[in-house]
Amino acid sequence: MRIYLAGPDVFLPNASEIAVAKKEICARHGTIGVFPTDPVADSAADAAEERFLEIYLRNEAHIRQSDALIANLTPFRGPSADAGTVYELGFMRALGRPITGYANTARHFADRTRDFLGAAARRRPDGVWVDAEGLCLEDFGRHDNLMIDGGIVAAGGRLITHAVPDHLRWTDLTAFEACVVALMQEMRGAA
């Protein structure tokens, strides 16, 4: 089985170390981790004239060639997960394959959004929280935007959150490993 390892880990200064560590965890549980920067043959990507499109097409090829996906949904420069990771999560859900995700925080989406907005968040007389532009804050007591939580739940997957000290936000792989375990149990159950 091949598991695509979606996440903003690619932006880390030690991305290759994280890739190795995640792949080792996958191997220990009897599966193969596929990191976005792994080489992959794709004729459209080979022919791409622009670098962003070449990377996109290789990532898409990786996802299409993987059996499942684990998304690093740790909040990235704002209350929500990294946009590229979320795109890939939706993509794999539409392919109908197992998806799961983790985040190295246990705070809920609405709390994180209020933290992010600070004094700009206010409560309307009807009790609904809004931002400075009047747009409502989503509050279902979930980890992130309901399309993220809902997609994982609809796919029968797990969204595992784990509070870690700030300096370990991008390197603690406890919740990642729990995702690998959950996914392998799910795949064995389905087999």
Next chain:
Amino acid sequence: MRIYLAGPDVFLPNASEIAVAKKEICARHGTIGVFPTDPVADSAADAAEERFLEIYLRNEAHIRQSDALIANLTPFRGPSADAGTVYELGFMRALGRPITGYANTARHFADRTRDFLGAAARRRPDGVWVDAEGLCLEDFGRHDNLMIDGGIVAAGGRLITHAVPDHLRWTDLTAFEACVVALMQEMRGAA
């Protein structure tokens, strides 16, 4: 033809007015706009015990029943587009149907990310911009994360950006209408 209207428009205090305005533009160009909050029959959603999952399943059913998608990619509480919208964009790309998007800003992703980070953004000796945690800033001179731009380009769609005054960020539909026109031309070309 049915076009799913993805976007954080659902969080606007006047969401229903925007829904009507977008649907009118679609109708004027001979097509049907489907707003996320439109009712839709879905047996799994009907049976959902939790509200977030019910909404998720109805949105997913809408996307599956639509022929194309237009995403409002105007930056939402951070440098990137709304997470739910990005999930839906990836989902529709995986279904292989036409996708297109618009944003009511013409600033590039890297510039918006630097604006967002402020003094926390710094340039490493090798010239790469990083944030306070050392994570790299993506800079391909594109509108958003390359998975967003790349997905639309790979699908043969358009990503239309349009600078508007701040107070019109969520209501100006010029770029949205340009997406409808582009999509209808694309569909006619394919027919």
